[in-house]
Structure formats: C-alpha cells, structure tokens
Amino acid sequence: MDTVDRYNELSAKVIAQVGKPQGLLVVYAALESFGIRNQDTKEDYGFASLQDLAAAIYNQIVAMPAEDVKNTVEKKEQSTQAYLPVNEYSKVKLNWFAKYYGLGLFYLLPIFIQVFxxxxxxxxxxTYLKFNIVQSTAVVLGVIFGFVISGGFVQLMGRQAFFYWEHKKYAKTRHLIYSYTQAGIKLFLVAVLLLFLINFLLHWFPLPFMFVLCGYTFMLATLLLTIAPFYPLKKRWAVTITITLATVIALVLHEGFKMHVYVSHFLGLAAAITFNLAFTWYFFRQKIGADKKEYERPSKIKVFYNNYPYFFYGMLLYVFVFMDRIIAWSANWTNNFKFPLLYEKNYEIGMDLAILMFFALVGVGEYAIAEFSRKLDQNQKGLASTDGKAFGNHFKKLYRSHILILWITAIISSVLIYILVTEPWGYIAKFGEELATTSMHVSIAGALGYIFLSWGMLNVLYMFTLNVVRPSLRALAIAIVVNFCCGFLLSRAFTHDLSVYGMLLGAIVFTILTYKHLHNFFNRLDFHYSAAY
Known part of the structure; x- marks a missing residue:
C-alpha cells in the first residue's frame, strides 16, 4: 500500500470517527488517538509533520458535501430515524423528539392521576372539591408553603446526588440522600413551628385553621422531599407507582370507610412517604447491598456551600409561581372572615387551567436538554480557543430550533385547552356551568405567562448543564420583584384578578434576562465546558 492509499484510508477513518470536524484540533486529536506519531508521517503518509497531515485531512473534509462526512453514529441515526424540517438552520429528528417529549409527559403522570x-x-x-372557602384557603396555603420550603432541598439533593451517582459513588449518594432527608424533615418542623409563632404574634388565623395549614405544609413538603431521590437515581417511574397507590388508599379511606377528609389525606400522604422511603432503601439495597463499610462521607455544610445557588433557585422558583395567587387572595377585602387573605375560586380555576400549558411544554424541555447534552458530547474534541466562536454559533442555531418547537407546541396546546374549556363535552359537562369571565381572563394571561416561564426555565437548564447558575438566580430574584410590584399595584388600583399580569410581566423579564445570560454563555461555551469538566 503506497502513501496515497494510506492517506485515503486514514481520511476515511477520521470521517468515521468524528464526522465533520469543528476544527483542526479535532482531526489532530483523532490522529493521535489512532497511535500515529510525528516521526511516522513522512514515511507513511508523505507529510513532514503530524500537524501538516491533520491540516490536509481537515481541509479535505470541510470541502466535502455534508452527506459524505457523517460519522458512524450519524449514519446509523440517518438510516433508522425520520427527519422533520424545522428551519434553515437545523433538522429535528422525529424519533428523538417523540422519545423525550413523551418521556416528559410520562414524568407528569402522577399529576395527571391527581387531575383524573x-x-x-x-x-x-x-385536594377536595367540597371544601368550603376557609378550608380551601388553609389547604391550598399549606400546599403552597409545602412546595416553597421543599423546593430548595429537592434541587440541591437532585444536583449533588446525580453527580455522585454518575461517578459511581453509590455509598456517597446513599449517605447524601439519607442525611439530607433527615435534615429536610427537621427544617420543615422548624418552619411549621415558626408559622405557629408568627400567627400567635399577629393573630392572622384561628388555631384550628393553623393546624390544618401546617399539617398539609409538613406532609406535602416531606412527600416532595422523599420523591426527590428518584430523579438522580433515574427511577422516576417509581413516583407514579407510589402516588397512585397512595391516592387509591386515601380514596378508599374517604369513600369506603367514610373517614374525614383531613384524616384520609394525611394517611394517604403518609402512605406515599412510606412507599418512597421503602423504594429508595430497596434501590440502594439492590445496588450496593448491605454494605456497612466506612466510606468518606460528604459534609452537609460543604455540599450546601457548593450547591446553595441551586437551593435558593429551587425555593424562589415556587415563590415566583405562587406569588400572584397570594396577591390576588389578599386583595379581596370584602370577605366576612377578616383574614389577611382568602381563597378566590374563580382566580384559582383560571390558574389551574393555565398551568396545563406549562405541563404541555415540559416535554420540550426534556427534549431540548437531551439534544444539547448529546451535541456537547459529540463535539467535545472541537473545544479549542480558535474554534470557540464557531462552536458557540453551532449551539445558538440549535437553541433557535428548540425555541421554535416550544412556540409551535404552545400554539397547539392553546387550541386544545380552548376546545376543552369551550366545548359542551369539556369543562361544562363536568362542572355544569360555563367558565366564569374572571377565570377565562386569568387562564389566558396565566397561560401566556407560563409559556414565557417555560422559555426562561429552558434558558436556565442550558446553563445548569455546565454548572452556570448564579446569573439565573439573579434573574429569578429580579423577576420576583417585578411579579410582586406589578401584581400588587394592579390588583390594588383595579381588580384582584389583574395580579396575574404581575406573573406575566415577571415571566417576560425572567425570559429576557436569562436569554441575555444564555447568549453570553454560548459566546464562551468552550470555556464553560472546560470549566465544568
């Protein structure tokens, strides 16, 4: 075999491994991985150095048609997957999208079970539709507080446990999950006692009301905390099982044994928590057995210090989501109970319908981040300072295709939700009345707000992939201020339902700020990738 044949064979080998290279150094690294040395290039390939050989192959490949420079993985995908044109920048693989969008909806199955x-x-x-207005206020406030106080722990545990699990540090993962579950439960008890103390000093609500509120706060926060380990352990299907079983138990206790709704709820939640803990124990038992050897245990303080931005992001995200409700409820001073806030049925119905939009867009986020991560892995050898701009531009194009998909999905979902609300077989058939004007107005503005919130959260997830979190935390804090100020002023100057525009404007601000940070993130993507790995 002469030098020309060797060169052609080597060029084909490079194409099979890397496809179209992002830069010269990708080819250079591939040649080194083949075991080719600088001193071999003159005799075997007719080039003075490995650098010259890499340059020749690189120039040859970039001049070839795109269809001729697909690597082995890309050729396999092309033969097994269909393509849907999205825009002039990119194509979205139908199978890939269907898989991850469906996966996102599957992870929401526990919520769909509750809706059913x-x-x-x-x-x-x-929840219970026959609660009176005071009971609804206590229970929904408890649910809101439960989400808020657990949100930080869920984010922190998920982030650090995923890191340990991916690096096969299973004993550390187990210790982290167990220790932070215990710490979270203790903190929830402190939070509940603090709520009692504040109410004792300010006399906002009667004592029975506070027992209900704090009971739901503690139980729901603990439920969410015990669900959190299933995400880093990649056992999210277990959530569907535990929530379904617990719902059946609570329903049987309430309907079959005529148990009081509070008692049946608490027993059902306790059952779900028990199932979650049992599943977590079983998964670790299967993975590492009854291993009782001493391992280096991660310090809770050190873990918190390394992840505190994620903790506060998780907590503040729920503050943002629920703030407009609190503002709307507290704007209605005509109630006869003289509470500082009171559940507003029509507003809540509107926001419940609006959040269907958020659920419909979850799958888009799953797909977008999965494809972003895959593309990063495929192009990691192109991370050189000389290729940084082209590398970032490549992912900007990918991002634009994801945003287009998000808006297409949002438009389709809007039509479906509208049909569900307005057709006789939908909302009217179940509840026996048309949707109130206030509810319709709130649902439209709220749905638009959730579209922008989903967009902003997608921006955040891109940056979270490479451990860039502080810009997103600042953006969320600013969005909360906008949400509160605009919602408060509008609801006090006009009507209570206008607080939804605080949420909408806050979501738009959140999207704009995170988009700005994401643009800078893409401009320095090579740096962020190197820093993360």
Missing part, C-alpha cells in the same frame, strides 16, 4: 381523581371523584391526594 379530582374530575371523577372530586377528591385527590391533597
């Missing part, structure tokens, strides 16, 4: 239970039984694991 509410529609057909007027009852779910923590």
């Amino acid at each position: 239970a509410i529609i057909y039984f007027n009852y779910s694991l923590w």
Whole structure:
C-alpha cells in the first residue's frame, strides 16, 4: 500500500470517527488517538509533520458535501430515524423528539392521576372539591408553603446526588440522600413551628385553621422531599407507582370507610412517604447491598456551600409561581372572615387551567436538554480557543430550533385547552356551568405567562448543564420583584384578578434576562465546558 492509499484510508477513518470536524484540533486529536506519531508521517503518509497531515485531512473534509462526512453514529441515526424540517438552520429528528417529549409527559403522570381523581371523584391526594372557602384557603396555603420550603432541598439533593451517582459513588449518594432527608424533615418542623409563632404574634388565623395549614405544609413538603431521590437515581417511574397507590388508599379511606377528609389525606400522604422511603432503601439495597463499610462521607455544610445557588433557585422558583395567587387572595377585602387573605375560586380555576400549558411544554424541555447534552458530547474534541466562536454559533442555531418547537407546541396546546374549556363535552359537562369571565381572563394571561416561564426555565437548564447558575438566580430574584410590584399595584388600583399580569410581566423579564445570560454563555461555551469538566 503506497502513501496515497494510506492517506485515503486514514481520511476515511477520521470521517468515521468524528464526522465533520469543528476544527483542526479535532482531526489532530483523532490522529493521535489512532497511535500515529510525528516521526511516522513522512514515511507513511508523505507529510513532514503530524500537524501538516491533520491540516490536509481537515481541509479535505470541510470541502466535502455534508452527506459524505457523517460519522458512524450519524449514519446509523440517518438510516433508522425520520427527519422533520424545522428551519434553515437545523433538522429535528422525529424519533428523538417523540422519545423525550413523551418521556416528559410520562414524568407528569402522577399529576395527571391527581387531575383524573379530582374530575371523577372530586377528591385527590391533597385536594377536595367540597371544601368550603376557609378550608380551601388553609389547604391550598399549606400546599403552597409545602412546595416553597421543599423546593430548595429537592434541587440541591437532585444536583449533588446525580453527580455522585454518575461517578459511581453509590455509598456517597446513599449517605447524601439519607442525611439530607433527615435534615429536610427537621427544617420543615422548624418552619411549621415558626408559622405557629408568627400567627400567635399577629393573630392572622384561628388555631384550628393553623393546624390544618401546617399539617398539609409538613406532609406535602416531606412527600416532595422523599420523591426527590428518584430523579438522580433515574427511577422516576417509581413516583407514579407510589402516588397512585397512595391516592387509591386515601380514596378508599374517604369513600369506603367514610373517614374525614383531613384524616384520609394525611394517611394517604403518609402512605406515599412510606412507599418512597421503602423504594429508595430497596434501590440502594439492590445496588450496593448491605454494605456497612466506612466510606468518606460528604459534609452537609460543604455540599450546601457548593450547591446553595441551586437551593435558593429551587425555593424562589415556587415563590415566583405562587406569588400572584397570594396577591390576588389578599386583595379581596370584602370577605366576612377578616383574614389577611382568602381563597378566590374563580382566580384559582383560571390558574389551574393555565398551568396545563406549562405541563404541555415540559416535554420540550426534556427534549431540548437531551439534544444539547448529546451535541456537547459529540463535539467535545472541537473545544479549542480558535474554534470557540464557531462552536458557540453551532449551539445558538440549535437553541433557535428548540425555541421554535416550544412556540409551535404552545400554539397547539392553546387550541386544545380552548376546545376543552369551550366545548359542551369539556369543562361544562363536568362542572355544569360555563367558565366564569374572571377565570377565562386569568387562564389566558396565566397561560401566556407560563409559556414565557417555560422559555426562561429552558434558558436556565442550558446553563445548569455546565454548572452556570448564579446569573439565573439573579434573574429569578429580579423577576420576583417585578411579579410582586406589578401584581400588587394592579390588583390594588383595579381588580384582584389583574395580579396575574404581575406573573406575566415577571415571566417576560425572567425570559429576557436569562436569554441575555444564555447568549453570553454560548459566546464562551468552550470555556464553560472546560470549566465544568
């Protein structure tokens, strides 16, 4: 075999491994991985150095048609997957999108089960349609506080446990999950006692009201905390099982044994928590057995210090999501109970319908981040300072295709939600009345707000992939201020339902700020990738 044949064979080998290279150094690294040395290039390939050989192959490949420079993985995907043109920048693989969008919806199955239970039984694991207005206020406030105080722990545990799990540090993962579950439960008890103390000093609500509120706060926060390990352990399907079983138990206790709704709820939530803990123990038992050897245990303080931005992001995200409700409820001073805030049915119905939009867009986020991570892995050898701009531009194009998909999905979902609300077989058939004007108005503005919130959260997830979190935390803090100020002023100057525009404007600000940070993130993507790995 002469030098020309060797060169052609080597060029084909490089194409099979890297496809179209992002830069010269990608080819250079591939040649080194083949075991080719600088001193071999003159005799075997007719080039004075490895650098010259790499340059020749690189120039040859970039001049070839795109269809001729697909690597082995890309050729396999092309033969097994269909393509859907999206825009002039990129193509989205149908199979890839269907897989991850479906996966995102599957992870929401526990929520869909609750919706199903509410529609057909007027009852779910923590809600009941026959609550009076005071009971609804106590329970929904408890649910809100439960999400807020657990959100930080869920983010922190998920982030650090995922890191340990991916690096096969299973004993560390187990210790982290167990220790932070215990710490979280203790903190939830402190939070509940603090709520009692504040109410004792300010006399906002009667004592029975506070027992209900704090009971739901503690139980739901603990439930969310015990669900959190399933995400880093990649066992999210277990959530569907535990929530379904617990819902059935609570429903049987309430409907079959005529147990009081509070008691049946608490027993159902306790069952779900127990199932979650049992599943977590079983998964670790299967993975590492009854290993009782002493391992280096991660310090809770050190873990918190390394992840505190994620903790506060998780907590503040729920503050943002629920703030408009609190503002709307507290704007209605005509109630006869003289509470500082009171559940507003029509507003809540509107926001419940609006959040269907958020659920519909979850799958887009799953798909977008999966493809972004895959592209990063495929192009990691192109991370050189000389290629940084081209590398960042490549992912900007990918990002634009993801945003287009998000808006297409949002438009389709809007049509479906509108049909569900307005057709006789939909909302009217179940509840026996048309949707109130206030609810319709709130649902439209709220749905638009959730579209922008989903967009902003997608921006954040891109940056989270490479451990860039502080810009997103600042953007969220600013969005909360906008949400509060605009919602408060509008609801006090006009009507209570206008607080939804605080949420909408806050979501738009959040999207704009995170987009700005993401643009800078893409401009320095090579640096962020190197820093993360």
